[in-house]
Amino acid sequence: xxxxxxxxxxxxAGGSGSVILMDNIPQTFTHLQIRIFARGTASQANDLIYFWxxxxxxxxxxxxxxxxxGSSAQxxxxxxxxxxxxxxxxxxxxxxxxxxxxxxxxxxNTNKLKTFRCxxxxxxxxxxxxxxxxGLWIGANTAISSIRLNMGAGSxxxxxxxxxxxxxSSPTTGA
Amino acid sequence: MALLPSVAAGSxxxxxxxxxxxxxxxxxxxxxxxxNIPQGYQDLMIVSYVRQYTAAGISFYLRLNxxxxxxxxxxxxxxxxxxxxxxxxxTDGYLQVGQAATSASTSGIFASNTVHILNYANTSIYKTYLxxxxxxxxxxxxxxxxxxxxxxxxxxxxxxxxxxxxxxxxSGSTFALYGVRTVNQ
Numbered sequence: 001x002x003x004x005x006x007x008x009x010x011x012x013a014g015g016s017g018s019v020i021l022m023d024n025i026p027q028t029f030t031h032l033q034i035r036i037f038a039r040g041t042a043s044q045a046n047d048l049i050y051f052w053x054x055x056x057x058x059x060x061x062x063x064x065x066x067x068x069x070g071s072s073a074q075x076x077x078x079x080x081x082x083x084x085x086x087x088x089x090x091x092x093x094x095x096x097x098x099x100x101x102x103x104x105x106x107x108x109n110t111n112k113l114k115t116f117r118c119x120x121x122x123x124x125x126x127x128x129x130x131x132x133x134x135g136l137w138i139g140a141n142t143a144i145s146s147i148r149l150n151m152g153a154g155s156x157x158x159x160x161x162x163x164x165x166x167x168x169s170s171p172t173t174g175a
Numbered sequence: 176m177a178l179l180p181s182v183a184a185g186s187x188x189x190x191x192x193x194x195x196x197x198x199x200x201x202x203x204x205x206x207x208x209x210x211n212i213p214q215g216y217q218d219l220m221i222v223s224y225v226r227q228y229t230a231a232g233i234s235f236y237l238r239l240n241x242x243x244x245x246x247x248x249x250x251x252x253x254x255x256x257x258x259x260x261x262x263x264x265x266t267d268g269y270l271q272v273g274q275a276a277t278s279a280s281t282s283g284i285f286a287s288n289t290v291h292i293l294n295y296a297n298t299s300i301y302k303t304y305l306x307x308x309x310x311x312x313x314x315x316x317x318x319x320x321x322x323x324x325x326x327x328x329x330x331x332x333x334x335x336x337x338x339x340x341x342x343x344x345x346s347g348s349t350f351a352l353y354g355v356r357t358v359n360q
Contacts, residue, residue, distance in 0.1 A: 002189040002190075002191075004190055005190050005356055005358045008357045008358045035218060035291075037293040037303070066251070066258070067251065068249060068251030068252075068259070068320075070249045070260055071261075073251055073252075073253075073258035073259050073260045093301075095299070095300045095328065096303065097294070098303065099304070099305045099322070120305065121320075121321075122303060123303070123322050123323050125247045125324055125326060126247050126264070128249045129322065130251040132251075159297070159300055163217055163355075
């Protein structure tokens with residue numbers, strides 16, 4: 001299994017707004033991985049990044065998560081969004097960012113619904129989360145050719161980076 | 176520990192570039208150090224397979240740049256009967272990033288850890304890491320995930336790998352360091 005860089009986004013001074021878009025994704029890989037290093041600008045302790053599909057978003061979906069906040073382990077579920085995870089926002093300790101690694105398997109397969117697997121978290125020196133999210137985009141068995149990340153509130157802060165990779169499987173073993 | 180020779184990110188295929196590797200063949204080593212880490216990658220990934228030789232502890236640690244600094248980790252763990260979350264913090268610079276099989280565990284058992292440090296070379300942000308660990312001791316064990324911060328802004332140029340009490344690491348333990356390239360690297 002080999003992983004190849006496809007796209008890189010770095011948020012500079014002034015921010016990028018609430019959206020990061022990566023389009024024209026090649027359909028030649030087996031899987032995708034997104035490595036997110038982010039912080040939000042909203043006036044709150046943390047913010048939530050979610051996936052978006054223009055023009056109406058990802059509304060027909062399911063998500064489940066498992067997370068720990070330093071005091072307990074919890075799990076939740078819901079609909080109407082596919083989340084990547086939480087990152088620190090404006091009232092969190094400065095210079096702290098969150099990390100999230102997202103895997104989207106068989107992203108170009110047109111016979112399967114798309115599943116998102118996310119592992120992430122942040123620690124603002126005494127507060128934060130470690131979390132696992134799963135997401136199912138129901139009714140979307142089209143190939144993924146663009147990925148749009150939205151910040152739940154505010155914008156992506158300066159210093160945010162997003163890297164997109166394609167993962168190639170072995171033609172022999174499929175591994 | 177010397178880095179692998181002729182490591183040049185731009186000349187290698189794939190995003191994961193092996194930078195350093197150590198496989199212990201003795202029971203006396205207390206620290207494995209990756210030094211002179213190139214600053215030209217996007218992220219670092221450390222993969223370890225660890226067992227303690229003398230200590231009864233169960234944790235694996237990284238120290239960045241040989242420094243002391245404030246650090247804090249939020250841990251999510253499951254032990255087969257329940258799930259829990261807790262913090263681990265300190266000022267000594269030793270980040271608790273994963274598991275190490277205790278010296279009392281069944282012979283041949285090691286714990287596996289994968290640690291990601293994104294934007295490790297950035298000199299204006301604190302360093303954040305993610306890790307996943309597995310330690311199954313044939314009847315007991317843990318699956319853990321961690322997110323932590325080191326209040327350190329300098330680029331990461333060296334990493335010390337240690338276990339509880341800076342005690343001896345068992346023969347057979349392995350440590351691999353990778354650079355993760357992005358586009359134009």
